[in-house]
Every structure is written in structure tokens, then in C-alpha cells.
Amino acid sequence: MKQVVGIINLQEGNSLIRELAATRAVEALPFAGRYRLVDFAISNMVNSGISTVGLMLPDFSRAVLDHIRSGKDWDLARRRDGLTYLPAALPDNDSRKGDLKDIYANLDFAELSGKQYVLLTNASYIYNIDFKDVVEFHKKSNADITMVYSKATTDRDGKSVVIETSTNGIVTDLAEVPAIKAGQKDVMGAYLMPVPTFAYIVRTTYERGGQDFLLDGLIRHAHEFKISAYKHQGYVAHINSTMEYYEANRDCLKPEVWEELFMNNDRPIFTKVKDEVPVQYKDTANVKNSLVANGCEIRGTVENSIIFRGVTVAKGAVVKDSILMQRCDVQEGARVENIITDKNVIITKNRWLKGAENYPYIVTKNARI
Amino acid sequence: MRKTELLGMILAGGQGSRLKALTKTVAKPAVPFGGKYRIIDFPLSNCANSGIEKVGVLTQYKPLELHNYLGSGSSWDLDRTGGGVFILPPYAREKGADWYRGTADAIYQNLNFIDLADPDYVLILSGDHIYTMDYSWMLKAHKDNNADVTIGVFEVSWEEAPRFGIMVTDKETGRITEFQEKPKEPKSNLASMGIYIFSKPFLKKYLEEDGVNENSTHDFGNDLIPKMLADNARMFSYAFDGYWKDVGTIESLWQANMDLLQDQPPFDLKGDMKIYSSNPSLPPHFIGPNASVKSSMINEGAKIEGDVDKSVIFQGVKVGPDAKVTNSVILPSAVVEKGAVVNYAIIAQDAVIKAGAKVEGKPGEIFVVPEGAIVNA
Numbered sequence: 001m002k003q004v005v006g007i008i009n010l011q012e013g014n015s016l017i018r019e020l021a022a023t024r025a026v027e028a029l030p031f032a033g034r035y036r037l038v039d040f041a042i043s044n045m046v047n048s049g050i051s052t053v054g055l056m057l058p059d060f061s062r063a064v065l066d067h068i069r070s071g072k073d074w075d076l077a078r079r080r081d082g083l084t085y086l087p088a089a090l091p092d093n094d095s096r097k098g099d100l101k102d103i104y105a106n107l108d109f110a111e112l113s114g115k116q117y118v119l120l121t122n123a124s125y126i127y128n129i130d131f132k133d134v135v136e137f138h139k140k141s142n143a144d145i146t147m148v149y150s151k152a153t154t155d156r157d158g159k160s161v162v163i164e165t166s167t168n169g170i171v172t173d174l175a176e177v178p179a180i181k182a183g184q185k186d187v188m189g190a191y192l193m194p195v196p197t198f199a200y201i202v203r204t205t206y207e208r209g210g211q212d213f214l215l216d217g218l219i220r221h222a223h224e225f226k227i228s229a230y231k232h233q234g235y236v237a238h239i240n241s242t243m244e245y246y247e248a249n250r251d252c253l254k255p256e257v258w259e260e261l262f263m264n265n266d267r268p269i270f271t272k273v274k275d276e277v278p279v280q281y282k283d284t285a286n287v288k289n290s291l292v293a294n295g296c297e298i299r300g301t302v303e304n305s306i307i308f309r310g311v312t313v314a315k316g317a318v319v320k321d322s323i324l325m326q327r328c329d330v331q332e333g334a335r336v337e338n339i340i341t342d343k344n345v346i347i348t349k350n351r352w353l354k355g356a357e358n359y360p361y362i363v364t365k366n367a368r369i
Numbered sequence: 370m371r372k373t374e375l376l377g378m379i380l381a382g383g384q385g386s387r388l389k390a391l392t393k394t395v396a397k398p399a400v401p402f403g404g405k406y407r408i409i410d411f412p413l414s415n416c417a418n419s420g421i422e423k424v425g426v427l428t429q430y431k432p433l434e435l436h437n438y439l440g441s442g443s444s445w446d447l448d449r450t451g452g453g454v455f456i457l458p459p460y461a462r463e464k465g466a467d468w469y470r471g472t473a474d475a476i477y478q479n480l481n482f483i484d485l486a487d488p489d490y491v492l493i494l495s496g497d498h499i500y501t502m503d504y505s506w507m508l509k510a511h512k513d514n515n516a517d518v519t520i521g522v523f524e525v526s527w528e529e530a531p532r533f534g535i536m537v538t539d540k541e542t543g544r545i546t547e548f549q550e551k552p553k554e555p556k557s558n559l560a561s562m563g564i565y566i567f568s569k570p571f572l573k574k575y576l577e578e579d580g581v582n583e584n585s586t587h588d589f590g591n592d593l594i595p596k597m598l599a600d601n602a603r604m605f606s607y608a609f610d611g612y613w614k615d616v617g618t619i620e621s622l623w624q625a626n627m628d629l630l631q632d633q634p635p636f637d638l639k640g641d642m643k644i645y646s647s648n649p650s651l652p653p654h655f656i657g658p659n660a661s662v663k664s665s666m667i668n669e670g671a672k673i674e675g676d677v678d679k680s681v682i683f684q685g686v687k688v689g690p691d692a693k694v695t696n697s698v699i700l701p702s703a704v705v706e707k708g709a710v711v712n713y714a715i716i717a718q719d720a721v722i723k724a725g726a727k728v729e730g731k732p733g734e735i736f737v738v739p740e741g742a743i744v745n746a
Binding site (some may be wrong): 032255278281288292 | 403404405443629630632638639643644645646649650651652653654655656657658659660661662663664665666667668669670673681682698
């Protein structure tokens with residue numbers, strides 16, 4: 001994997017998840033109790049042996065920068081190689097939208113890396129993969145470009161890229177659709193190709209007025225290349241809407257998903273280390289079917305929920321089917337159901353708060369209810 | 370090396386033979402504690418929190434796991450340019466090699482390191498105590514007293530006093546007038562915590578004398594402190610009134626773990642001073658649909674499907690359905706299978722308590738299952 005340079009594109013704005021992503025990039029959304037979405041993208045690269053990784057920063061980049069810093073927690077603070085931040089291109093006279101101008105502005109990173117292949121991924125998909133298998137597959141298939149996909153198991157709203165393939169696994173059609181149906185082949189935003197191919201697509205597309213790497217670059221150039229498709233067999237979630245975010249978090253309560261995503265000894269998911277104390281359960285705690293992160297203090301009832309670092313649930317409080325982000329405080333006698341609270345929310349004594357089963361109620365950052 | 374004011378030296382070479390099965394493969398300072406820590410995290414975090422940038426760690430007994438754990442010192446923010454953690458095992462010289470013959474000898478053999486670090490003061494710590502402390506206040510007292518030596522002391526009950534090294538002090542000034550090692554009839558209840566600040570030239574002089582003295586046992590408590598007292602050195606006590614626990618025995622180690630579990634614990638790991646440790650990359654723990662968890666501490670990566678009460682559960686531990694774990698400490702990656710019962714026990718790393726098996730100790734007789742052992746039903 002020494003011949004691969006990784007680029008993680010954090011430039012994918014996402015309109016369907018605005019409530020939680022108003023103050024941070026989608027990629028910095030907290031996930032599964034102690035992670036942020038971007039942790040999966042970076043860990044997948046690192047676990048696959050890729051040690052040169054570029055991070056294309058989103059417009060709101062503070063949360064991402066504060067989370068990743070030198071990249072040390074991902075073993076990317078290295079003397080050689082390691083992590084490089086690829087900042088967004090200045091607007092200058094170019095008011096074009098889309099991610100392509102940023103990729104174009106940072107093309108040097110890939111071209112001067114001395115590597116043979118570029119692996120471009122994003123951070124809105126959650127999965128645990130060994131990209132070594134993808135590289136092997138790419139070499140064997142003799143293709144110009146390899147895309148990683150998985151078969152959608154349910155119908156979902158939200159923009160997705162789907163492909164059709166011939167029996168020998170070669171992509172015959174590639175399109176962006178507004179919603180995806182069960183059984184369709186969902187491209188997980190991961191593309192592998194030789195550096196010159198990548199540079200060719202980016203240059204020719206940008207210099208002809210293109211805006212979006214996927215739409216204007218890949219899809220319009222698809223007929224010029226032999227594209228193969230690698231099927232990822234494991235768990236995948238696409239965080240495209242608030243509901244998908246809620247569902248993906250709750251998927252982690254299934255022991256098989258929790259084991260596959262997080263407990264693989266060879267491929268742990270790394271995140272920023274915070275030195276929190278193990279969870280303190282007190283005498284009155286009553287916890288069932290939940291994930292609880294370190295730094296929490298639990299005296300009340302918690303069921304079917306994801307509890308992030310440093311949350312307190314007081315005696316007599318009840319938390320059901322909810323996601324409570326960092327440092328929330330659920331006070332005595334309070335009761336929440338089908339709720340997502342952003343960071344530092346306080347649910348004061350005896351308040352009741354309930355969302356709908358298929359539409360969790362979202363409490364914004366630092367709110368006091 | 371850049372000059373440093375206070376150099377930390379942690380004595381981490383002890384075998385900890387009273388911890389029996391727990392120290393078969395690791396040195397005492399590497400023994401796990403409190404759900405995610407190891408004993409040495411406490412003095413190391415204290416150093417980091419006191420602004421000490423250079424710390425020597427003296428190792429000797431089965432050092433591999435300890436060395437591996439310390440790594441570059443980055444877990445404690447001690448991977449500093451021109452400073453950080455220095456691992457100091459015994460080494461060979463032109464004429465043969467010596468093991469560390471005692472606590473004082475360990476420091477004596479590393480005088481070259483102390484000279485290189487060039488501190489004004491040397492802080493000597495043991496690697497087997499659980500407490501949080503900001504040593505900078507102790508240093509201030511040392512300077513204010515214009516002391517040669519300052520010794521951290523802790524008030525113990527009079528009944529316990531005969532188990533400790535006791536400092537008899539002048540009530541007003543705190544000046545130490547007498548030292549009694551494990552006295553039958555203690556004259557004071559101030560126990561030495563094994564924390565010493567020495568002015569460097571003073572320490573060097575005594576170490577050099579002691580190093581060549583063939584009648585010495587080369588121990589701070591046995592040899593150097595009595596000699597310094599006899600010489601009428603300026604020796605002061607520094608009283609510490611927080612939580613402090615010697616975890617040198619199975620019972621005391623178990624008790625210190627249990628102390629963390631009360632509703633308002635006497636020692637709160639969440640206190641003002643953060644304890645740093647090496648963090649494995651594991652997810653939040655999972656509590657199953659039929660589990661029950663009370664009065665316990667549980668770390669990341671654990672999977673709890675049975676009942677856990679009054680217990681400390683480390684990372685990656687599995688407790689199966691209908692298993693019952695009470696009054697116990699389960700060290701990393703140990704497994705308690707379906708229907709097994711664990712009560713008043715310490716289960717060491719990677720041990721497996723098979724389905725339906727019973728491991729039961731009682732208060733005062735904590736049952737220890739050694740590392741990697743398998744207990745069948």
C-alpha cells in the first residue's frame with residue numbers, strides 16, 4: 001500500500017441533515033458514542049497501510065481541525081508522509097460551486113506524492129474495510145478505475161450514486177439518483193485510480209468549466225475508461241439525512257454491527273483520545289441495550305440509547321431510544337424519548353420530551369430545556 | 370539537555386511479590402487499576418499535572434510490558450523536546466554489571482542521568498501508590514523551609530501505624546526529628562508516602578557515600594534517611610490530606626478498586642487532576658437487553674449481557690448472559706461466560722471463566738484467577 005496516496009473529500013455539503021450540521025461539517029458529526037464520521041474514513045486508510053493521507057477541508061473546518069490536529073491519534077503524525085490538510089481554494093475570480101475547484105487547486109498533493117494510485121473517499125459513509133483488497137482487485141481486473149459499492153438493503157431518500165455492471169463486474173452505467181431503491185448498487189464514495197488518470201480527469205473537467213468531481217468528472221468521462229466495481233460485503237451506512245443518522249447510530253446497538261465496525265483487532269477505528277474515566281454506574285442505575293461512552297455518570301434508566309462521553313443521567317431520569325451527545329445533563333425525574341440532543345444540552349428536572357419513532361426530535365447545541 | 374528545576378524519578382523496578390499471580394508476568398507498576406489505568410499512570414500523571422517535563426522511570430523486574438506501555442511517554446504528554454520520559458534499566462559497565470541493589474542504589478547508578486538533566490531538585494516517587502497530588506506545592510514548601518529533604522507524609526490510624534515508616538515531627542515547623550521503620554510502638558501516626566524531594570547536591574553527596582558503603586542495604590528508608598537525620602540535615606515533612614493508598618497487596622488493591630464505586634467515592638477519578646493513560650482504540654461498551662449494571666465502573670469495548678454489581682470492569686471484558694459478577698475486578702479482555710458466577714475475586718487479563726463455573730472468594734480472602742487461566746465449571 002506504499003504506492004497509494006489517500007485523499008478524503010470533506011467537501012460534500014449535505015442539505016438533508018442541516019439541524020445537526022448547521023455549526024459543523026457533516027463529517028464532524030459525532031457518532032456511536034465517541035467517534036466523528038471522519039474517523040471511519042481516516043481509520044480505513046490507516047488500517048489499510050496508507051500512510052500518505054490528504055484531508056480536503058470543508059467550509060466549516062474548525063470542528064474537523066480541532067478533532068484531528070496533527071493526526072497523531074490516527075498514527076499520521078509522521079516524519080515522512082502522514083497527514084496533509086488540503087484547504088479549500090480561495091474564491092478569487094472563480095465563483096464556481098462544487099468540490100472540483102478544490103481538488104484542482106490541490107492536485108499537486110497527489111501528483112508530487114510520488115505514488116502510483118490515488119484512493120479518493122469521503123466521510124459520509126460508515127464502514128470498516130481493508131482497501132488492500134480493493135487495490136488487489138483493481139490490479140487483477142486491469143481496469144482504469146475501481147469503485148467500491150454495496151447493495152442497498154432498503155429504499156432510501158437522499159442523493160446517491162448508483163452503478164450497473166455487466167456480469168464480469170465492469171461498470172456499464174453510472175448515475176446520481178435522488179433516492180435509492182433496495183437492490184441497487186450504491187457506490188460508497190470510494191474511487192481508486194492511477195495518479196495520472198486522476199489528474200487527467202480533474203484537469204480536463206475543471207478547465208472546461210466543470211464544478212463537481214463526480215457529476216462533471218467521473219460520470220461524463222465514464223465512457224472513456226474501463227471501470228470495475230468492487231463489492232463490499234460488510235455493513236454500510238450512508239449518513240444522508242437525520243433519519244439515516246439516527247438509524248445508523250442505532251444499528252451500532254446490534255452486537256454484530258458493533259463487533260464488525262469496532263472490535264476488529266486488525267482494523268480498530270481511531271479517534272481523538274480524551275482520557276475520560278470509565279463509566280460510573282451508581283446504585284440506582286438501570287441500563288439496557290445501550291452504548292455508553294467513558295466519562296458518563298449514570299444513576300437513572302437508559303434503554304436502547306447511545307450515550308456520548310461525559311453525559312450525566314440523574315436518579316429517576318429516563319432516557320429511551322435516544323442519542324445524547326457529549327456532556328448532556330439529564331436531571332432528576334426528566335424523561336426523554338426518541339430524541340437527539342446535540343452537545344451540552346441540559347434537560348432540567350422533571351421535563352418530558354418526546355419525538356416520533358420515525359422522526360427523532362432534535363435539541364440544538366447548548367440548549368437548556 | 371535543557372536545564373530542569375525538578376526532575377522526577379519513579380522507582381518502578383519492584384516485583385510486588387505480595388500481588389502474587391498478578392505480577393507473574395509484569396512489574397507491579399504495570400498492574401491494571403480502576404477500569405482502564407495501570408498503577409504507574411498515577412505518579413506519571415501527577416508529574417505531568419505538576420509541570421514536571423523530565424521523568425526517569427527506573428525499571429528492573431520483568432520490564433517488557435512496562436516499557437511497551439510507557440512507549441514514548443506520549444500518553445502522559447511526556448514526549449517532549451529535550452525532556453519527557455526516560456526509561457532507566459540497569460546496565461553493564463566496563464567492569465561487569467549490577468542489578469539495582471536497593472532504592473537508593475537505583476538512583477545512585479543513574480547519577481549520570483541526573484547530572485545530565487541538571488536539576489536543582491530531585492523528586493523520588495514509588496510506582497505503587499494510588500493518589501493524585503500536585504508536587505509543585507511540595508516543592509514550594511521545600512524551598513520555603515530551605516530544606517535538604519522534604520518527605521511526603523500521610524496521617525494513618527494509630528492501629529495501622531506499625532505497618533509504615535513513621536515520621537516523628539516537630540508539630541509547629543514540621544521538621545522531622547525521628548524516623549521509625551515499622552515501629553511496634555509508634556511515636557506518631559504520620560506515615561512516609563515514599564515521596565521525597567531532595568536538593569540535588571545534597572542527594573548526590575549522600576548517594577556517593579552510600580554507594581561505596583558495603584554495610585549498607587542501599588535503601589532510602591533503611592539507610593539514607595536515618596543517616597541524614599543523624600547528620601542533623603534539614604528534613605521536613607509535607608502533609609498530604611487527600612486519598613492515598615498503597616496497593617502492594619491483593620486485599621489493598623481490591624479495596625482501592627472498590628473505593629471507586631461508592632455514590633460519592635472517597636477517591637474520584639473524575640477529580641480536578643486528570644489521570645492519563647494509554648487509551649486502546651475501542652468503542653463505548655455495550656450493555657445488552659437483559660443485562661443489569663449497578664454500582665460499577667465499566668470501560669470501553671466491554672460487552673455486558675449478564676449482571677454486574679459492585680465491580681470494576683476493564684476494556685474488552687465480556688460478561689455473558691445470566692452470568693453474575695459481584696464485588697470483583699475483571700482485568701482487560703477476560704471473559705465470564707454464560708451463567709458463570711464471580712464474587713469477591715480479581716480475574717486477571719485474558720482469563721476465561723467457563724459457562725456455569727464459579728469463582729468465589731470472600732471479604733479478606735479475595736480469589737485471584739491468574740492471567741490467561743481457564744476456570745472450568
